[in-house]
Amino acid sequence: MTTAALSPSPLADLDTAALREAHSSFARAYDELKAAGLSLDITRGKPSADQLDLSNDLLHLPDGAYRDAAGTDLRNYGGPNGLTELREIFSGALRVPVAQLLALGNASLTVMHDTIAQALIHGVPGGDLPWANQSISFLAPVPGYDRHFTILERFGIRMIPVPMNDDGPDIEAVASLLAADDSIKGMWCVPVYSNPTGAVYSEKVVRALVSLDAAPDFRLFWDNAYAVHHLTDDRPEPIDVLTLAAEAGNPDRPLIFASTSKVTFPGSGVAFFGASPANIAWFQHNSAAQSIGPDKLNQLRHALFLKDADGLTAHMEKHRAILEPKFAAVDEVFRERLSPWGAGSWNAPKGGYFVSLDVADGSAKRAVQLAKEAGIAVTPAGSTFPYGEDPRDANIRIAPTFPSLDELTAALGGLCTAILLAEAETLLADRD
Amino acid sequence: MTTAALSPSPLADLDTAALREAHSSFARAYDELKAAGLSLDITRGKPSADQLDLSNDLLHLPDGAYRDAAGTDLRNYGGPNGLTELREIFSGALRVPVAQLLALGNASLTVMHDTIAQALIHGVPGGDLPWANQSISFLAPVPGYDRHFTILERFGIRMIPVPMNDDGPDIEAVASLLAADDSIKGMWCVPVYSNPTGAVYSEKVVRALVSLDAAPDFRLFWDNAYAVHHLTDDRPEPIDVLTLAAEAGNPDRPLIFASTSKVTFPGSGVAFFGASPANIAWFQHNSAAQSIGPDKLNQLRHALFLKDADGLTAHMEKHRAILEPKFAAVDEVFRERLSPWGAGSWNAPKGGYFVSLDVADGSAKRAVQLAKEAGIAVTPAGSTFPYGEDPRDANIRIAPTFPSLDELTAALGGLCTAILLAEAETLLADRD
Numbered sequence: 001m002t003t004a005a006l007s008p009s010p011l012a013d014l015d016t017a018a019l020r021e022a023h024s025s026f027a028r029a030y031d032e033l034k035a036a037g038l039s040l041d042i043t044r045g046k047p048s049a050d051q052l053d054l055s056n057d058l059l060h061l062p063d064g065a066y067r068d069a070a071g072t073d074l075r076n077y078g079g080p081n082g083l084t085e086l087r088e089i090f091s092g093a094l095r096v097p098v099a100q101l102l103a104l105g106n107a108s109l110t111v112m113h114d115t116i117a118q119a120l121i122h123g124v125p126g127g128d129l130p131w132a133n134q135s136i137s138f139l140a141p142v143p144g145y146d147r148h149f150t151i152l153e154r155f156g157i158r159m160i161p162v163p164m165n166d167d168g169p170d171i172e173a174v175a176s177l178l179a180a181d182d183s184i185k186g187m188w189c190v191p192v193y194s195n196p197t198g199a200v201y202s203e204k205v206v207r208a209l210v211s212l213d214a215a216p217d218f219r220l221f222w223d224n225a226y227a228v229h230h231l232t233d234d235r236p237e238p239i240d241v242l243t244l245a246a247e248a249g250n251p252d253r254p255l256i257f258a259s260t261s262k263v264t265f266p267g268s269g270v271a272f273f274g275a276s277p278a279n280i281a282w283f284q285h286n287s288a289a290q291s292i293g294p295d296k297l298n299q300l301r302h303a304l305f306l307k308d309a310d311g312l313t314a315h316m317e318k319h320r321a322i323l324e325p326k327f328a329a330v331d332e333v334f335r336e337r338l339s340p341w342g343a344g345s346w347n348a349p350k351g352g353y354f355v356s357l358d359v360a361d362g363s364a365k366r367a368v369q370l371a372k373e374a375g376i377a378v379t380p381a382g383s384t385f386p387y388g389e390d391p392r393d394a395n396i397r398i399a400p401t402f403p404s405l406d407e408l409t410a411a412l413g414g415l416c417t418a419i420l421l422a423e424a425e426t427l428l429a430d431r432d
Numbered sequence: 433m434t435t436a437a438l439s440p441s442p443l444a445d446l447d448t449a450a451l452r453e454a455h456s457s458f459a460r461a462y463d464e465l466k467a468a469g470l471s472l473d474i475t476r477g478k479p480s481a482d483q484l485d486l487s488n489d490l491l492h493l494p495d496g497a498y499r500d501a502a503g504t505d506l507r508n509y510g511g512p513n514g515l516t517e518l519r520e521i522f523s524g525a526l527r528v529p530v531a532q533l534l535a536l537g538n539a540s541l542t543v544m545h546d547t548i549a550q551a552l553i554h555g556v557p558g559g560d561l562p563w564a565n566q567s568i569s570f571l572a573p574v575p576g577y578d579r580h581f582t583i584l585e586r587f588g589i590r591m592i593p594v595p596m597n598d599d600g601p602d603i604e605a606v607a608s609l610l611a612a613d614d615s616i617k618g619m620w621c622v623p624v625y626s627n628p629t630g631a632v633y634s635e636k637v638v639r640a641l642v643s644l645d646a647a648p649d650f651r652l653f654w655d656n657a658y659a660v661h662h663l664t665d666d667r668p669e670p671i672d673v674l675t676l677a678a679e680a681g682n683p684d685r686p687l688i689f690a691s692t693s694k695v696t697f698p699g700s701g702v703a704f705f706g707a708s709p710a711n712i713a714w715f716q717h718n719s720a721a722q723s724i725g726p727d728k729l730n731q732l733r734h735a736l737f738l739k740d741a742d743g744l745t746a747h748m749e750k751h752r753a754i755l756e757p758k759f760a761a762v763d764e765v766f767r768e769r770l771s772p773w774g775a776g777s778w779n780a781p782k783g784g785y786f787v788s789l790d791v792a793d794g795s796a797k798r799a800v801q802l803a804k805e806a807g808i809a810v811t812p813a814g815s816t817f818p819y820g821e822d823p824r825d826a827n828i829r830i831a832p833t834f835p836s837l838d839e840l841t842a843a844l845g846g847l848c849t850a851i852l853l854a855e856a857e858t859l860l861a862d863r864d
Contacts, residue, residue, distance in 0.1 A: 110722050266724070
């Protein structure tokens with residue numbers, strides 16, 4: 001590594017001459033990187049082929065079987081609530097009673113999208129009007145998940161950013177926004193191993209979210225995407241948000257979404273929807289016009305494969321064995337390459353699919369652009385913010401799961417080269 | 433049969449004394465029917481277990497395979513257009529070029545529902561405004577499909593009934609309604625073996641539907657649910673509605689829906705959406721916010737099972753072998769039991785899933801009620817009309833596919849007993 005010749009110190013502390021020297025060294029390293037002609041991709045939170053192989057038994061299941069425990073023929077129409085046996089497997093991890101947990105189609109994104117579409121067209125229990133008949137907005141903890149933001153952007157729903165802390169969204173900010181603005185009808189929440197910061201909502205934060213004064217048709221869009229996706233033995237106790245909300249007198253506030261997308265096969269999994277009885281009845285009424293029932297054979301396939309809650313836990317351990325070294329590599333490469341220059345700050349998540357990296361303000365877009373030009377595709381800077389606009393231009397989402405460990409390490413090394421050059425450029429420009 | 437003692441003649445021609453005698457005889461037959469304590473169900477157009485067995489190979493497919501012809505790993509996210517190989521199998525039967533035919537989730541009902549939801553929220557190409565921002569209406573050929581009507585009713589879209597003829601909807605009625613009312617934005621069409629009359633739209637009717645003056649954002653919701661569901665060798669040549677529409681200068685008018693629900697497994701099939709390039713781009717843009725791709729493994733499962741267009745045809749012949757005797761039984765029982773009394777008129781469809789039966793005006797609800805009380809569940813009278821209101825109270829939809837031939841014959845016999853009693857009651861009441 002050509003930068004090794006310099007004795008590294010935090011870039012911001014260097015005098016301008018030393019900064020120029022560092023910049024030249026980073027630029028040379030970057031030229032070498034480009035010359036290497038890499039083609040690597042760490043853009044999306046996709047499981048790797050190794051992880052998908054863990055579920056290959058699904059490819060011949062249900063192996064002739066087609067009845068549920070009650071004897072119903074699952075090949076035919078019907079069964080809008082989904083297969084009871086599968087709902088039982090996920091009920092504990094999601095802390096939703098089986099009767100209030102529906103097993104649906106192949107994507108929780110679809111369920112979230114459709115829930116908002118129904119709220120726009122029909123309104124939700126407790127609300128006077130369809131959301132489309134009002135000028136409404138959502139709270140969006142940032143950094144957050146770009147697909148959440150895209151749904152709202154397409155529907156023309158205004159997003160109000162809220163800062164994320166290590167224990168969840170900043171509750172003081174949430175409280176003051178909700179108190180001041182009755183148009184706020186929803187809030188995105190990824191309560192466990194939040195995308196991308198890895199934050200786990202504390203019980204205190206959850207209690208506040210279900211208790212704060214808000215519009216009667218305000219909903220928490222509780223995307224529990226990573227409930228069982230642990231990377232360490234230090235695991236958060238699942239929080240029963242439905243019970244906490246009921247205790248707070250707001251039983252209809254949480255709408256819970258989850259899926260097996262990152263448990264089995266992302267394209268061919270099963271999505272779940274959990275909520276209060278009133279919300280479930282609302283959802284069932286709406287979806288009765290939309291569907292005669294989900295793919296129950298795929299649900300049977302999953303129930304036969306996972307077997308029970310213990311089977312799910314054991315299966316997720318196999319994912320962890322594949323993922324843990326990749327997340328360790330992120331931390332290692334960043335420590336080795338960025339820390340000596342005082343560049344970057346990042347988290348070491350205990351689960352989920354992402355690492356959130358903050359670089360020097362004003363450097364993220366440039367760093368991602370430099371990486372791209374060197375053949376390393378990274379999630380576009382800004383994508384973790386509504387409308388793709390990171391006001392500090394600092395956040396980069398790292399998705400380490402899909403590439404092999406070697407490819408990942410190469411991609412991260414290249415990204416670090418790009419980041420150091422971008423930070424040095426930014427600092428020099430500030431001194432002009 | 434106790435009615436055999438009477439010499440039957442058309443009920444309407446009987447003098448009042450003879451009508452009373454017939455009524456008494458029908459009432460005795462009905463009492464015997466009730467005493468038999470039947471429990472039979474001919475309410476819904478569901479395939480029978482025998483038909484489902486035809487596709488049991490799906491229950492162990494794709495048998496370890498998980499790549500498409502291009503080598504893509506189908507287990508992961510992506511591929512929003514669906515599996516090319518499966519789209520190729522259905523392209524000919526549906527007369528939609530592969531590039532304009534998307535393979536999606538497990539239900540065309542969902543695609544139809546979601547398309548209307550998107551049109552409400554966003555509008556469609558060629559329209560100035562989202563449909564939700566206007567007071568809009570749909571043309572609904574009657575008798576028609578209750579689930580079509582339910583979608584519109586839930587969305588508060590006004591339905592305007594249009595009479596059905598043997599060659600499709602009454603074009604003069606359609607033309608004068610469209611000319612008089614710019615609020616008409618859609619029309620339900622089941623062009624082949626229409627639900628429930630079995631009508632097949634003629635090319636002349638289709639040419640008219642794509643040519644008539646209408647609002648620029650008027651759409652034909654072309655639910656080609658029974659394109660390959662033949663019951664005889666006399667098969668309609670598939671009509672290329674997209675080309676006819678383009679020739680007429682209205683390329684964006686048809687939106688084509690289809691599925692394998694009644695080809696393989698109703699709960700676990702694959703839905704298709706076909707349309708002009710502009711509509712496909714509109715659909716793709718909308719669904720990009722809703723889904724990261726359909727269940728491509730289920731599509732692979734179907735492609736491996738059906739193999740090619742010939743395989744599809746051969747598979748549908750097996751369905752025909754099971755269904756033909758059931759439809760013959762409907763015709764036979766009605767001829768034997770209803771014709772002698774001049775009761776009922778019905779069609780003998782050449783495909784599809786239903787027989788449409790008209791009884792004497794004012795008798796349908798009563799007949800269905802009597803059947804129900806005798807343990808025979810029939811689709812509620814009126815359900816083939818918007819809002820469940822058949823102005824003549826005459827139409828009953830017969831769904832002969834699900835029960836065994838014996839159960840079907842028993843159910844139909846009982847229904848005839850109920851119909852004769854209901855018709856005699858109605859006629860007697862008219863003479864009071």
